[in-house]
Amino acid sequence: MTVPVLTSPDQVASTPLRVLICDEMNPGDLHHEGFEIDYEGNLPREETLRRLPEYDALITRSRTKVDRELLAAAGERLRVIGRGGVGVDNIDLEACSRRGILVLNAPESNNVSAAELAIMHLLAAARGLTRSDRKTRAGEWDRKFLGVELKDKTLGIVGLGRIGSIVADRAQGLRLKVVAFDPYVPENKFERLGVERAASLDELLTQVDFLTVHTPLTGETQGMIGTRELALLRPGSIVVNAARGGIVEEAALVEALKSGHLFGAGVDVFVEEPPTPDHPFLGAPNLGITAHLGANTFEAQERVGAEIVGRVLAALHGDVSRGAVNAPALDARTLELLGGHLDLGEKLGRILAQLLPGAHDLEVTFRGEFAADPAPIVTAALVGYLSGSTDERPNMINARALAKERGLNLAVREEQDSPDYQTEVVVKVTGGAQGEKQRTRTVGGTVFGRSPRLTRLRDYRVELAPEGFILIASNQDRPGAVAKLSNLLGTWGINIAGMALGRAQKGGQALFTLTLDDGLTPEQLQAIRDLDVIDSAFLVRV
Numbered sequence: 305m306t307v308p309v310l311t312s313p314d315q316v317a318s319t320p321l322r323v324l325i326c327d328e329m330n331p332g333d334l335h336h337e338g339f340e341i342d343y344e345g346n347l348p349r350e351e352t353l354r355r356l357p358e359y360d361a362l363i364t365r366s367r368t369k370v371d372r373e374l375l376a377a378a379g380e381r382l383r384v385i386g387r388g389g390v391g392v393d394n395i396d397l398e399a400c401s402r403r404g405i406l407v408l409n410a411p412e413s414n415n416v417s418a419a420e421l422a423i424m425h426l427l428a429a430a431r432g433l434t435r436s437d438r439k440t441r442a443g444e445w446d447r448k449f450l451g452v453e454l455k456d457k458t459l460g461i462v463g464l465g466r467i468g469s470i471v472a473d474r475a476q477g478l479r480l481k482v483v484a485f486d487p488y489v490p491e492n493k494f495e496r497l498g499v500e501r502a503a504s505l506d507e508l509l510t511q512v513d514f515l516t517v518h519t520p521l522t523g524e525t526q527g528m529i530g531t532r533e534l535a536l537l538r539p540g541s542i543v544v545n546a547a548r549g550g551i552v553e554e555a556a557l558v559e560a561l562k563s564g565h566l567f568g569a570g571v572d573v574f575v576e577e578p579p580t581p582d583h584p585f586l587g588a589p590n591l592g593i594t595a596h597l598g599a600n601t602f603e604a605q606e607r608v609g610a611e612i613v614g615r616v617l618a619a620l621h622g623d624v625s626r627g628a629v630n631a632p633a634l635d636a637r638t639l640e641l642l643g644g645h646l647d648l649g650e651k652l653g654r655i656l657a658q659l660l661p662g663a664h665d666l667e668v669t670f671r672g673e674f675a676a677d678p679a680p681i682v683t684a685a686l687v688g689y690l691s692g693s694t695d696e697r698p699n700m701i702n703a704r705a706l707a708k709e710r711g712l713n714l715a716v717r718e719e720q721d722s723p724d725y726q727t728e729v730v731v732k733v734t735g736g737a738q739g740e741k742q743r744t745r746t747v748g749g750t751v752f753g754r755s756p757r758l759t760r761l762r763d764y765r766v767e768l769a770p771e772g773f774i775l776i777a778s779n780q781d782r783p784g785a786v787a788k789l790s791n792l793l794g795t796w797g798i799n800i801a802g803m804a805l806g807r808a809q810k811g812g813q814a815l816f817t818l819t820l821d822d823g824l825t826p827e828q829l830q831a832i833r834d835l836d837v838i839d840s841a842f843l844v845r846v
């Protein structure tokens with residue numbers, strides 16, 4: 305795979321490349337040959353916008369919103385944006401990609417500090433720190449308050465990534481039992497960390513005394529802890545959010561504190577930062593607040609500065625192997641030859657991520673003759689399999705490294721013969737706890753012209769355009785099943801865009817796959833599962 309060379313060596317030698325750091329960090333040594341780095345700390349936004357056209361790269365933290373306005377102000381010169389930290393939700397990645405701007409982050413540098421802050425919030429809430437501090441300052445010597453011990457209690461972690469894992473380790477040091485919910489992480493990571501795996505979020509919530517969230521803010525995690533979820537927690541629980549504002553719904557959290565259902569809470573992050581003076585958090589009882597300080601330690605900012613400056617300078621020299629968040633980068637010729645297959649690989653990966661997340665093995669089989677080295681199709685399948693579960697936005701540059709970090713083993717097989725199609729790509733994932741029965745899921749596809757087609761789902765042959773929503777239903781092969789299902793979809797006004805039937809043998813288990821123009825509500829999916837002619841049904845989004 306070829307990555308874009310952002311700057312030719314001649315250019316580097318003749319004109320210094322200019323980098324603007326507009327947010328506060330410890331940028332370390334600013335003298336690097338061939339570069340001019342301006343560190344401005346908290347540069348006012350209008351100044352950033354005014355000066356940006358003179359720079360090749362911009363380095364920010366979460367304070368600076370990299371939106372369309374900023375990109376428009378930047379003009380043509382800006383080619384790299386470095387985020388000194390993990391979360392890139394302040395950056396419009398789509399707009400950056402469209403303008404050909406590479407976005408990098410520094411996800412390794414501040415995770416210890418963020419994890420320690422989460423533990424601090426847990427302890428502070430358990431012992432009523434903010435309440436006692438406020439009262440004592442106001443002249444009230446209140447020694448009646450009774451806190452709770454952490455020892456022998458259970459901590460629930462949502463998101464067992466870099467920070468969640470460190471929190472688990474520190475919590476075990478405090479003699480807490482740790483249970484986590486993270487469907488995207490393989491079993492061996494739970495085993496290595498000595499953390500019990502919860503099969504679902506609800507299962508986690510009902511068995512913990514304390515809850516802390518450490519996921520990125522995605523469509524799936526936004527509001528994932530709301531009124532219903534908080535009610536599932538035991539009375540007297542404590543909730544911590546040092547990840548992103550809105551993962552725990554703000555109004556629901558305030559309500560649960562006011563009603564006394566929660567003993568306390570700690571937050572480091574808000575939906576809108578800084579919060580307005582009338583924000584309901586500010587009057588909520590036993591709620592410890594910090595001003596998005598998770599990464600604010602001397603140590604973290606020293607590491608963040610060195611890491612992001614190093615990555616940005618390397619990228620300006622054409623090395624985008626570390627920290628790339630956006631921009632799949634293949635040369636035009638490979639894209640031309642493999643384009644449809646890359647799209648296919650990503651779609652197969654995305655389908656498998658929904659059928660069997662958290663796998664430990666992913667195997668890709670290539671059948672037939674491909675117009676170019678098919679290796680990038682493996683990367684595309686990884687992009688699809690890993691997307692939606694990490695802040696790092698898997699792409700063609702970082703997907704293999706992310707897979708390695710997650711303990712996802714890769715295998716590739718090539719078969720010369722492709723009996724049914726000119727080429728076929730089959731992707732199989734395997735997951736499950738060590739010593740337990742392993743589950744596998746297989747999907748396959750081919751390309752007609754430049755359009756991907758599904759050719760195989762589990763052990764069944766299908767032929768379907770993988771688009772929109774795919775309903776996968778299995779039943780005993782007998783008359784009437786399709787009619788009952790399509791009638792039901794018809795009563796909900798849901799249009800069937802395509803359909804494929806497959807069966808292992810006459811009268812045996814059959815699988816039908818329908819592509820739908822719209823999704824289904826959980827109730828509609830349940831109604832399908834309840835049909836007497838259906839054994840199981842899943843909906844995947846491609």
Ligand SMILES: NC(=O)c1ccc[n+]([C@@H]2O[C@H](COP(=O)([O-])OP(=O)(O)OC[C@H]3O[C@@H](n4cnc5c(N)ncnc54)[C@H](O)[C@@H]3O)[C@@H](O)[C@H]2O)c1
Binds near residue numbers: 519
């Ligand atoms: N407060 C701060 O200053 C501060 C500092 C650093 C990071 N952060 C935030 O902390 C969060 C975690 O960072 P990280 O570096 O550990 O990220 P990470 O990508 O290493 O880990 C995130 C984990 O969340 C899991 N996940 C994703 N979607 C999920 C879902 N729907 N349900 C359960 N688990 C899910 C992923 O599988 C992954 O293991 C991010 O939101 C980041 O922005 C905050």
Ligand SMILES: O=C(O)[C@H](O)COP(=O)(O)O
Binds near residue numbers: 389390392414597600
């Ligand atoms: O995502 C992150 O890295 C943290 O939220 C830290 O953000 P900050 O660099 O703006 O403190």
